[in-house]
Amino acid sequence: MSKALERREKLRESLILAAERSIAARGLAGLKTRELAREIGCANGAVYNLVEDMDELILRVGSRTLERLDAALTDAESKGATSPGETLVRIAIAYCDFAADNLELWRALFEHRMTPGKPIPDWAVDQQMDLFRHIYRPLATLFPKRPAAELGVTARSLFSAVHGMVALGLEQKLIAVPIEALRNEITSIVRAMIDGLALAARQGSAN
Amino acid sequence: MSKALERREKLRESLILAAERSIAARGLAGLKTRELAREIGCANGAVYNLVEDMDELILRVGSRTLERLDAALTDAESKGATSPGETLVRIAIAYCDFAADNLELWRALFEHRMTPGKPIPDWAVDQQMDLFRHIYRPLATLFPKRPAAELGVTARSLFSAVHGMVALGLEQKLIAVPIEALRNEITSIVRAMIDGLALAARQGSAN
Numbered sequence: 001m002s003k004a005l006e007r008r009e010k011l012r013e014s015l016i017l018a019a020e021r022s023i024a025a026r027g028l029a030g031l032k033t034r035e036l037a038r039e040i041g042c043a044n045g046a047v048y049n050l051v052e053d054m055d056e057l058i059l060r061v062g063s064r065t066l067e068r069l070d071a072a073l074t075d076a077e078s079k080g081a082t083s084p085g086e087t088l089v090r091i092a093i094a095y096c097d098f099a100a101d102n103l104e105l106w107r108a109l110f111e112h113r114m115t116p117g118k119p120i121p122d123w124a125v126d127q128q129m130d131l132f133r134h135i136y137r138p139l140a141t142l143f144p145k146r147p148a149a150e151l152g153v154t155a156r157s158l159f160s161a162v163h164g165m166v167a168l169g170l171e172q173k174l175i176a177v178p179i180e181a182l183r184n185e186i187t188s189i190v191r192a193m194i195d196g197l198a199l200a201a202r203q204g205s206a207n
Numbered sequence: 208m209s210k211a212l213e214r215r216e217k218l219r220e221s222l223i224l225a226a227e228r229s230i231a232a233r234g235l236a237g238l239k240t241r242e243l244a245r246e247i248g249c250a251n252g253a254v255y256n257l258v259e260d261m262d263e264l265i266l267r268v269g270s271r272t273l274e275r276l277d278a279a280l281t282d283a284e285s286k287g288a289t290s291p292g293e294t295l296v297r298i299a300i301a302y303c304d305f306a307a308d309n310l311e312l313w314r315a316l317f318e319h320r321m322t323p324g325k326p327i328p329d330w331a332v333d334q335q336m337d338l339f340r341h342i343y344r345p346l347a348t349l350f351p352k353r354p355a356a357e358l359g360v361t362a363r364s365l366f367s368a369v370h371g372m373v374a375l376g377l378e379q380k381l382i383a384v385p386i387e388a389l390r391n392e393i394t395s396i397v398r399a400m401i402d403g404l405a406l407a408a409r410q411g412s413a414n
Contacts (some may be wrong), residue, residue: 155390164371196399
């Protein structure tokens with residue numbers, strides 16, 4: 001790599017880290033190109049030599065958040081009882097804890113909307129989709145006869161349901177609950193969903 | 208009422224309706240005092256003689272949205288099979304359909320954040336809390352022995368889980384699904400949750 005390319009790469013990394021700190025502190029709405037440029041010591045316009053646009057910058061920060069989330073879910077998956085139902089409960093709780101500990105960065109994952117007409121790049125979609133494996137695997141163990149596409153739908157539904165509980169539970173609105181109470185709620189609802197799905201599967205195969 | 212007060216009241220209503228049309232068309236981010244003032248034919252500053260601030264204006268629009276949601280849920284509650292489990296499924300589907308049909312106004316209910324340090328006024332909190340009765344009632348029929356506070360927690364969890372499925376399902380992101388598929392997913396997950404909760408209640412009372 002040439003010296004100039006190397007310097008550009010370093011500056012690009014500094015930019016992404018500066019954006020990450022800014023989002024963590026003030027949320028997506030507080031992100032200002034001018035401040036980031038000053039922080040990493042380059043001209044305002046030079047920011048767009050480092051990333052294509054704000055969308056790319058936010059997606060790069062999101063990618064770092066997803067990497068850490070992935071590590072947290074991997075950790076939860078491997079620890080504790082190996083029953084697939086309890087594994088799913090641990091994954092849900094780990095998701096809740098990650099969101100609580102990384103509130104603004106986690107919110108940014110869902111609040112960010114691409115510039116109208118611009119699709120999310122494939123690398124970002126792939127990274128997000130890849131995270132579903134944490135839910136898919138225990139579900140496949142629980143329901144070995146269910147086709148892959150159907151398991152994919154169930155994984156998505158489970159994720160969305162837990163995400164809803166976490167999102168509204170952590171909002172400073174009327175549904176805000178203490179984190180310990182939220183963990184308990186998630187545990188009983190995930191257990192109920194798994195038990196209910198297992199019951200429906202047994203009844204389905206009995207008919 | 209004096210002529211002046213009457214005129215103010217009419218203008219205030221026009222303002223709220225103009226804000227509602229604007230949010231429905233362009234979302235919360237597209238709401239501009241200047242445009243609303245022009246639309247109802249008053250000076251920019253005069254808007255704040257009609258409502259206290261943007262927070263109040265957005266909450267008044269939200270109140271109209273919640274009234275219509277309340278009517279849709281009441282309708283769903285009274286129609287069809289009277290079993291409480293199936294009533295909860297119908298309420299969840301009605302919530303999904305309402306969100307799909309009123310996408311931007313429904314999003315605004317959750318995206319709006321009060322000016323920092325300003326609490327949501329009691330009348331708005333009361334109206335939101337009151338909607339939980341649609342979930343609470345069938346749950347109380349399903350679990351007659353459960354204490355009210357516990358039922359309240361379960362109602363909130365059920366709502367949050369369904370809200371999550373609707374919110375991520377309707378987002379134009381990777382989880383977007385056709386509305387008919389989303390309805391089916393919600394139906395099976397709500398049934399699973401109810402069956403699982405009933406199972407846990409039976410096991411709890413058997414121990």
